Amino acid sequence: MNPKAYLRRNIKRRVALGHPWIYDNEIQSCDSVDDGQIVDVFTSSDQFLGRGYFNSLSTIRIRLLTRKNIEINGAFFREKILRAFNKKKALLNNGDSLRVVFGEADGLPGMIVDKFADFLVVQFNTLGIYTFRREIVDVLLELFSPKGIYEKSEGSSLEKEGLVQTGEWLAGDGPILIPFNIDGLRFLADMKGQKTGFFLDQRENAMKLAFLSNDRFVIDLFSYTGNFAFHCLNYGARSVVLVDISERALEVSEEIAKMNGFEHKCEFVKANAFDYLRNGDISKADIVIIDPPAMAKNTSSKSSALRGYKELNLRGIKNLRNDRVLATSSCTQIVSEEDWLKCINEAFADSKKLGTLIYRGGQPLDHPEVSSIFETKYLKFRVFSVHNIAEL
Numbered sequence: 081m082n083p084k085a086y087l088r089r090n091i092k093r094r095v096a097l098g099h100p101w102i103y104d105n106e107i108q109s110c111d112s113v114d115d116g117q118i119v120d121v122f123t124s125s126d127q128f129l130g131r132g133y134f135n136s137l138s139t140i141r142i143r144l145l146t147r148k149n150i151e152i153n154g155a156f157f158r159e160k161i162l163r164a165f166n167k168k169k170a171l172l173n174n175g176d177s178l179r180v181v182f183g184e185a186d187g188l189p190g191m192i193v194d195k196f197a198d199f200l201v202v203q204f205n206t207l208g209i210y211t212f213r214r215e216i217v218d219v220l221l222e223l224f225s226p227k228g229i230y231e232k233s234e235g236s237s238l239e240k241e242g243l244v245q246t247g248e249w250l251a252g253d254g255p256i257l258i259p260f261n262i263d264g265l266r267f268l269a270d271m272k273g274q275k276t277g278f279f280l281d282q283r284e285n286a287m288k289l290a291f292l293s294n295d296r297f298v299i300d301l302f303s304y305t306g307n308f309a310f311h312c313l314n315y316g317a318r319s320v321v322l323v324d325i326s327e328r329a330l331e332v333s334e335e336i337a338k339m340n341g342f343e344h345k346c347e348f349v350k351a352n353a354f355d356y357l358r359n360g361d362i363s364k365a366d367i368v369i370i371d372p373p374a375m376a377k378n379t380s381s382k383s384s385a386l387r388g389y390k391e392l393n394l395r396g397i398k399n400l401r402n403d404r405v406l407a408t409s410s411c412t413q414i415v416s417e418e419d420w421l422k423c424i425n426e427a428f429a430d431s432k433k434l435g436t437l438i439y440r441g442g443q444p445l446d447h448p449e450v451s452s453i454f455e456t457k458y459l460k461f462r463v464f465s466v467h468n469i470a471e472l
């Protein structure tokens with residue numbers, strides 16, 4: 081029997097409608113339970129609501145794994161992971177890589193699994209999911225027969241869960257730079273790089289933008305390992321400049337450029353993109369890409385994030401010549417699409433220019449957004465052609 085937690089009388093609509101998080105102030109009473117342990121959650125009228133894991137260190141006290149009265153074990157994880165993969169595997173028609181599990185959006189709070197060719201990269205971002213890592217690794221070995229499973233859990237939220245940063249092979253072995261393919265391009269997922277090693281969430285946006293890039297000169301700001309830049313070269317871009325503050329990301333980009341035979345068409349610039357946007361080079365570009373990292377983690381930093389978006393886009397728009405293209409993105413979850421678009425519209429107005437929207441993108445189907453779990457929606461992407469007012 082699992083320990084029991086009872087919710088306050090007026091159960092939050094959010095929980096009733098499928099959101100898996102239960103905050104500390106929503107719990108009326110709880111049996112003695114260890115952090116990371118499974119608890120059964122009941123309404124105040126003793127109705128079973130679901131089963132999840134508990135952590136007293138987090139204000140999200142319980143994350144529900146299921147609304148059914150079933151045991152949380154290897155078979156449970158097998159069923160959930162397989163269900164998530166089956167919804168997404170058609171994406172493998174265009175490469176050998178995809179996000180197998182996207183946490184809450186796939187019913188597995190705290191857990192990320194990316195497949196890069198024959199390897200898997202996992203993140204256990206909560207203590208509760210970390211507690212099941214052996215069962216999860218066994219299931220992944222059985223379902224995917226990978227050559228290796230690498231754990232790459234990092235970020236400040238781990239500490240709040242009582243976890244430590246981890247980067248190691250949990251099963252098998254493999255290279256630190258894992259080669260994989262997307263859309264006929266060869267890439268490397270960097271186990272010493274950011275997140276799971278590659279931003280799979282931007283690959284479709286990069287492909288769409290690439291359709292516009294034939295014979296164009298492209299500046300890829302916040303390039304990481306060149307997802308956007310190399311997609312553009314793949315579709316005929318004349319040349320690209322990759323700008324990132326991370327030396328390592330640029331070194332890996334150079335490797336990727338060589339693997340694809342693009343090295344003569346690339347320039348790699350280590351710079352702060354805010355500064356780079358101030359210099360005159362943007363005015364030579366046909367396409368400018370602005371894909372900064374998340375700029376705020378909580379509501380208190382939201383307004384500075386909005387200022388950052390306005391400034392980046394303003395500098396891009398001001399300096400682009402007539403009829404050139406701005407591709408812009410935001411992955412800050414707490415900045416809504418509406419607020420972000422408002423910043424961009426203001427940037428057009430302040431520059432006395434017009435933006436014609438030519439592509440509206442978001443998350444690919446292996447990073448699903450769930451209707452009542454608004455935290456699963458985070459990625460915004462727009463492509464505009466930029467015009468002087470007199471010349472539309």
Ligand SMILES: C[S@@+](CC[C@H](N)C(=O)[O-])C[C@H]1O[C@@H](n2cnc3c(N)ncnc32)[C@H](O)[C@@H]1O
Pocket residue numbers: 274278279282301302303304305306307308323324325326329351352353354371372373374411
């Ligand atoms: C969201 S990632 C970009 C992902 C990339 N566009 C892709 O599709 O793979 C953000 C990148 O911005 C870089 N970065 C962070 N702050 C920066 C700054 N001030 N100037 C330039 N690059 C920065 C990080 O090193 C990281 O590579």
